[in-house]
Every structure is written in structure tokens, then in C-alpha cells.
Amino acid sequence: MLPNMDVLPSVVEHGSLNRAAQALNISQPALSRKIAQLEEGLGILLFERKGKKLELTRLGQICYEHALEMREMEHKLMQRITEHHSSYKSITIGASLTTLQSTLPDLITLYTRDFPDTDIKAITGKTHEIVSLVKENKIDLGLVASKIDNPDLTCIPLFDDHLCLLLPANHRWAEKPGIEIGELQDLPMILFSKGTWYRILMDELFHRYTVYPDVKMEIDSFEAILRLVPTCNVATLLPKSYLRQTALDNNGLVLRNIPELQMTTRTTSLLFGRELALNVSTRDWIWKAKEHFSTGGAVLP
Numbered sequence: 001m002l003p004n005m006d007v008l009p010s011v012v013e014h015g016s017l018n019r020a021a022q023a024l025n026i027s028q029p030a031l032s033r034k035i036a037q038l039e040e041g042l043g044i045l046l047f048e049r050k051g052k053k054l055e056l057t058r059l060g061q062i063c064y065e066h067a068l069e070m071r072e073m074e075h076k077l078m079q080r081i082t083e084h085h086s087s088y089k090s091i092t093i094g095a096s097l098t099t100l101q102s103t104l105p106d107l108i109t110l111y112t113r114d115f116p117d118t119d120i121k122a123i124t125g126k127t128h129e130i131v132s133l134v135k136e137n138k139i140d141l142g143l144v145a146s147k148i149d150n151p152d153l154t155c156i157p158l159f160d161d162h163l164c165l166l167l168p169a170n171h172r173w174a175e176k177p178g179i180e181i182g183e184l185q186d187l188p189m190i191l192f193s194k195g196t197w198y199r200i201l202m203d204e205l206f207h208r209y210t211v212y213p214d215v216k217m218e219i220d221s222f223e224a225i226l227r228l229v230p231t232c233n234v235a236t237l238l239p240k241s242y243l244r245q246t247a248l249d250n251n252g253l254v255l256r257n258i259p260e261l262q263m264t265t266r267t268t269s270l271l272f273g274r275e276l277a278l279n280v281s282t283r284d285w286i287w288k289a290k291e292h293f294s295t296g297g298a299v300l301p
Contacts, residue, residue: 004038007031008046008067012056090119091281094130094139096146098198101222102242103158103268104143111288118281127197134271140282142271145197145239156270156286158293161241163201163264165256166248168230174254181209181260188234189213193220201264202237209260226251237261241268 007024011031014020021028039046046060056064095104100122108120123139130142135152142148148155165184167174184206191213192199199218206212216234219225222242229236230252248255270289272278278286 002038002041004034004041005063005067005070007034008038008064009071011035011047011054012064016052016054089115089117089279089281090121091141091279091285092121092123092139093141093143093285094123094125094133095143096127096130097124097196097220098145098192098222098239098242099143099268100124102145102161102239107143107285107289107292110292111285114288115281115284118284126195131271134273137273137277140272140279141285143268144271145266145268147267147269148271153271153273154275156290157267158269158289159241160265160267161239162266163198163205163237163261164240164243165258165261166226166229166236166238166243166253167256168233169252169254170230171233171235171254173235173256176256179256179258181205181258182211184211184213184235187213188216188232190217190219190225190228190232190234190236191215192222192225192238193218196220197266198237198239201266205260205264226253229253239266 007020010024011017011020014023017028017031017035021031024031035046042059042063044059044063045057046063047054048057049055093104104122108122111118111120123133125133127144127146127148130139130144131148131150131153133139134142135150145161147157165179173179191202194203213235216232217228219228222238225236225238226247228234243255247253270286272282272286
């Protein structure tokens with residue numbers, strides 16, 4: 001449709017610029033400028049004023065009929081897009097590296113129980129990259145281990161998480177009655193890679209208590225860390241949301257809580273843009289996630 005052609009039907013149907021401007025929710029001078037610009041662009045006169053009434057010229061009538069046809073075509077286009085969205089369900093989720101390994105698999109399991117035919121795509125990146133992708137509408141949802149304060153985005157906190165100390169079952173501290181934060185000094189450990197939220201959390205913790213473990217390896221895979229800890233007979237720190245008893249048992253690991261670690265909380269959140277622009281699958285995903293975590297279901301068994 002030509003620029004400003006969309007206002008022509010409203011002017012004709014309301015019979016005056018004033019009433020049409022009110023219907024379009026713009027000022028009358030602004031509407032007058034749009035009509036003048038349309039006439040200038042077409043090189044014709046659209047209306048003749050007869051008293052207080054506007055009447056279409058012959059060429060104005062032709063333009064009006066064209067504008068109606070274009071409006072109807074746009075309406076049919078939007079109908080077809082809506083029908084496509086309702087018949088083909090898909091969702092693209094961006095997850096930070098830690099949530100990709102800890103929380104996303106559970107949410108996919110929950111969602112596909114009720115919506116098995118949805119095409120789910122997932123990509124990973126650092127938290128700031130996921131935020132940018134959501135803002136640019138390149139993904140439907142973001143899942144990050146942080147609260148995001150951004151006026152262009154909606155952030156829904158799902159649950160708070162904290163770090164736990166993991167040890168091989170044969171470690172000298174496996175049966176130790178209590179472990180204090182200061183005892184982590186020079187303790188051989190495998191830690192998550194630098195630059196991630198949980199590693200930042202760990203480094204802040206170490207700095208706060210002036211504790212510096214002996215870091216043997218830095219790895220960006222929770223699963224690899226679980227397997228290497230007993231092999232290398234070292235300790236590690238991992239988020240509680242990732243840990244399953246079966247994984248601990250299969251890898252010969254024990255979980256130990258240290259009070260200071262339980263205060264290292266990080267909030268896992270969902271991010272999305274304008275709610276009116278969300279497709280059906282995205283709305284369903286948000287609803288399932290909120291329902292699950294509102295009942296205290298931080299992780300699946």
C-alpha cells in the first residue's frame with residue numbers, strides 16, 4: 001500500500017477529517033498532512049470540499065476503491081499468518097551455558113509431555129548474548145541464570161539456586177562432620193570455565209572470604225566435571241539445580257553443604273519481549289514453566 005493510503009478509507013467513511021482523526025487516534029492537522037502528502041505523491045486531488053462536507057473526486061473514488069482492496073488483502077494475509085501459527089507450533093529458546101545443562105532439559109521434558117508435536121530449537125551463548133537475541137526478536141525466549149532489568153524485556157524469576165561442594169566418595173572429607181569455607185584454601189578443585197555466571201559467583205565467593213583453591217582444571221561442561229572429579233580425586237562446586245542423586249551415585253560422589261555456599265544464590269529467569277507478539281507455543285512454554293516452579297518444583301526427579 002502506498003504511504004498514507006491506509007488513512008483514506010477512514011476519511012471517506014467518517015465524512016470529515018475531524019471524526020476520522022479521532023477514529024485513527026491522531027490529531028486533525030496530522031491527518032491533513034497525510035492526505036496532502038498522499039495527493040502530492042499521486043499528483044491528483046482526492047477531495048473536493050462542498051460546504052462542511054468532503055466529497056471524493058473521480059480519481060479519488062478510484063483511489064478509495066484501491067485502498068479498500070489493499071486493506072482486504074492485508075486482512076487476508078494476517079489471517080493466513082495466524083492460521084499458520086495455529087497449525088505449525090515451534091519455539092526457539094536461547095539458553096546460557098549453565099542453564100542449558102541444568103534447567104533447559106527439565107523444561108523441555110515438562111513441555112513435551114503436554115505439547116509433543118512442537119518443534120523446539122535451542123541455541124546457547126553467554127547471558128549478554130541471549131539478552132541481545134531476545135531484544136532483537138531472533139529467539140522467542142531466553143533462559144539465563146540471572147535477573148535481567150531491561151525496559152524492553154519481561155523477566156520472570158523461576159527459582160533461586162546455590163552452589164554445592166562435591167567430593168569423591170573416597171575423599172578424606174567425605175565423612176567430615178562439618179566443612180568451613182576457609183578450608184577450601186589450596187584444596188585441589190575442578191571449576192567451571194571463567195566468564196560464566198557461576199564461575200563469577202565462585203570467584204566473588206573466594207575473594208570475599210580470601211580463599212583460593214588449587215584449580216587443576218577449568219571446564220565448561222557439568223557432565224565432564226562430574227566424571228573427572230572422582231577420576232582426579234579432586235573437589236568441585238556445582239549449582240544445586242544440576243545435581244541429581246542418580247548422577248552422584250553413578251559417579252561415586254557425595255554432596256556437602258557449606259553455609260557460605262548456600263548464600264551464593266543465583267536466580268534463574270525466563271526472558272521475552274512484547275507479550276502481544278508472542279506465538280502460541282511461547283505462551284504455552286511460559287505458562288508451563290511458571291506453573292512448575294510456582295509449586296516448588298525446582299528440578300525433576
